[in-house]
Amino acid sequence: MNNLREEIKNMLSSIGDGRSSVSPYDTAWASFIIDHTDINGTSKRPLFLSCLKWIIDNQLDDGSWGEELVFCIYDRLLNTLACVVALTLWNTCLHKRNKGVMFIKENLRKLEGGEVVNMTSGFEFVFPSLLEKAQQLHIDNIPYDASVIKDIYARREVKFTRFPKDLIHTIPTIVLFSLEGLKDLDWQRLLKLQMEDGSFLTSPSSTAIAFMETNDDKCLTFLQNVVQKFNGGVPCSYPAxxxxxxxxxxxxxxxxxxxxxxxxxxxxxxxxxxxxxxxxxxxxxxxxxxxxxxxxxxxxxxxxxxxxxxxxxxxxxxxxxxxxxxxxxxxxxxxxxxxxxxxxxxxxxxxxxxxxxxxxxxxxxxxxxxxxxxxxxxxxxxxxxESDFDNYKILPSQVSGRKWFEKCNFQQFGINKKEVLVSYFLAASSIFEVEKSRQRLAWAKSCILCKMITFYINQEATTWNSLLMEFNSYSDMSRKKSNETKEIMVLNNLYQFLHQLGKETYQDLGIDIHHQLHNVWEEWLMSLNNTPCQEEAELLVHTINLAAGHMTHDEILSKHTNKVCHMLNEFQNGQISNSSKARDIEFYMQALVKLVFSNTSSNNINQDIKQTFFAVVKTFYYTAHVSEDTINHHISKLKFFFRKPSNILM
The missing domain is CATH 1.50.10.130 (Terpene synthase, N-terminal domain)
Known part of the structure; x- marks a missing residue:
């Protein structure tokens, strides 16, 4: 694991100008360039011999050129036709040329069923241009009059209407990436649209045709750099x-x-x-x-x-x-x-x-x-x-195991096993790092304990004062060992959770959070008798942050969190229905985003603390807007990652 991490770090620190796979098409265009230097009267030769050599060395077994493990008919035909033209132009490896021609002939019809969304950028421009080049070189056995080719020419004419000639010469457009597919260009005007590095929109093929037409030194320098950097195999775009x-x-x-x-x-x-x-x-x-x-x-x-x-x-x-x-x-x-x-x-x-x-x-x-x-x-x-959460790959058995569920007697408080799983799903969707299991568990268990307490208070008459008083005096965990009443069950479950979380945090981080943890839960319990009460979201945030060893919190973020989550709860319960209230939720969500991610606000607050606020609010937003069936579907997808899905819960 450490070796892999170091390897990725090295890759990230050495990105430089970017790396991409070789484009046989662009390599072929670089190989088209003739070296006009007269050396002892020798015949013409390629300026970039290494590009021609790459083409010779990299034909696939089926006669084509391209990504071996990915077959896109547009890309494969374009690459192959370009390489066939290159081999014909330099009259070399004609057996490879003939094998490439056969591939084109046998596969051209596949363009009829090709998905337009898979079409290579500028295909309508550059493929006809290569076909004309092939015809000029008298490459036979290519069905130049096939209906599918006529369709491509028709597409080209439609695309020409979107890019008038004067526009192409006046301002930079995406057409600069495919100049080799155009005719009758004013190259002196186009040179004014050249990039600082000498390329035309980072495209080696477009820059190659520009050099062939203008002998521009900046074009040549760009091409020389690219060919040398990639040892003859040219990418489709550089730099990236x-x-x-x-x-x-x-x-x-x-x-x-x-x-x-x-x-x-x-x-x-x-x-x-x-x-x-x-x-x-x-x-x-x-x-x-x-x-x-x-x-x-x-x-x-x-x-x-x-x-x-x-x-x-x-x-x-x-x-x-x-x-x-x-x-x-x-x-x-x-x-x-x-x-x-x-x-x-x-x-x-x-x-x-x-x-x-x-x-x-x-x-x-x-x-x-x-x-x-x-x-x-x-x-x-x-x-x-995309409506799914991106990261829900970790679901340890201890959070929702049968022992914890049965020991706490959650069934007596209207809580079923599915609710335990949903709580952990929401926590793991936001805090997925392996080493953050303590925070993840604190989140999930806090959700269940909140449900237990609110259920008990709503079901039992005149219990709030008694529960609060017992909580404040309930410091000796060994004092009440048996669950004689529901009140004792509630207090036992809550204190065991707080004690265990405080103990684990101290063992792992050397930070004693017992007092702060007791205070935030006491504050929440006290708020249950108020209208409106403190939202569960703020309690979750404080508990998670304390589990991470963060002893401070932010009042502004707390205020916004309570506001947003209160409105989301009303929305979920059907208490908000008109569009103006829904817009208010979006407004406060956007304000929270700015508080969390803008450095101009809450500058003194640790970013991890701010991220916890946002993570908790996101789960409230999710459950308010997504149906129970959809949530169940998302959880069922999660279970697919496990060899024994029946063991995930209980």
Missing amino acids: DIQARLWGIDRLQRLGISYYFEEEIKDLLEYVFRNWDKENGFFSARNSNICDVDTTCMAIRLLRLHGFDVNVLNKFKDGDEFFCLRGESNKSATVMFNLYRCSQALFQGEMILEEAKNFTYNFLHQYLANNQSKDKWVIAKDIPW
Whole structure:
């Protein structure tokens, strides 16, 4: 485990300009470049011989080029056609060329059933361009007049209407990533849209055609650097420093292991923040001259959740809709998914993110209603379960074991085994770190004990004063050993819990929390006779934080937590029904988000303490908005991870 952790730390600290897999397509375009240097009258040769060598060495057994373990027909055909053209251009390894042609001929028809969402970026531009190049080289046995090819040309014409020639030459657009697919360009005008590193929107293939047309030194320098860095196998985009950092952090969070790498994540986000473009947002690389909503929203969400001050953008809204890149023909579900996740980090008054939340929510639900779950990006498969909690992989038997349940006689207080499991599910969904089992158990058991106490007080007449008095004088645990009455049962259960939690915290951390723990529960018990009473949420927060050894709390956060959770309880119980009250809940939730994640507020409070407030409120929000059947479904999914699901509970 430690070795793996160190390996990941080393990877995070050495991201540099980002790493990505080799693109046979871009490698082929680099290999097209002719070395015009005259050496003793030799015939023409490739400027980047290592690129041609990579193509020769990396053909797959079926004759194609591409990712061996991932088959996307658009990507595989594009790669293979480019490599076939490269081998033909340099008249080498013709047997490999012929095998590639055969693959294209046998698989071209698969484009007819290809999912449009899986289409490679700019495919409608660049595939026809390669076909024309192949025809010029007299590569036979490719069905150039097939109906599916005609359909691609028709798609290209439609896409041309979205990008008028004058627009392409005037402002940076996504077309700069696929210049090799266009004709009749004014290259001197286009050079003004070149990035600082010499590339055209980080694309080696686009930069390769630009160099072939202009002999621009900056283009050449970029290509030389990329080819040398990757030993001939060129990626589809370089650099990818921003994307690599953001998606690396996101993946660690989704795996539930980001807490192992807090210092590394801080360094990565500081790099991202230093390169943050306040006016435009982000593309995959620093200093890009265009931005996309996917990378920008990932940056906004992660930066905000780590206390960085970043503002939202209006660039990606057109009328009532949001887009990733202007002129796109299809909206990616994964991009909309990331925009939806970003909208969860909105503060009060940020209408643009409120609108983004509503738009993406409707888009994703329609997407699922149409039985769609495919996308070319990596997290589309998770979209059907986004309402699920991300992390619920740890469910120890001790929390809901038969012994604890039966020993405490919870059945006599209207509590069943399922409620114990739900309580732990909510706790484990938010506090999933292995070493935080004490806090997790404190949360789950506190929920059950609160249910027990409120049930008892509601069922028994004139019990509140008696219970409170007994609690204050109940310091000798050995004084009452048998559960003679329900009151004694309640006091025994509560004191055993407080005593055990205090003991474990002292053993693990060397911090004595007995007195503070008694005080926060006494305060909650006293509030039960008030109207309104102190919310259970504040008690949970204080108990969890004390279990973590945090002896301080924040009055402002406590006030907001009580306010939000009180309203959520009313909402759940049907006491709030009109839309204005629901908007009030959202308003106070957004205020809480800002208090927790903005460094301008509660500066002296430990971030872990603030996170506990937010984690508890999120579970109240979840149970108020999600039906019991849905919660049961989420828990049943959790059980799937265990070899013997019958042993999870009891």
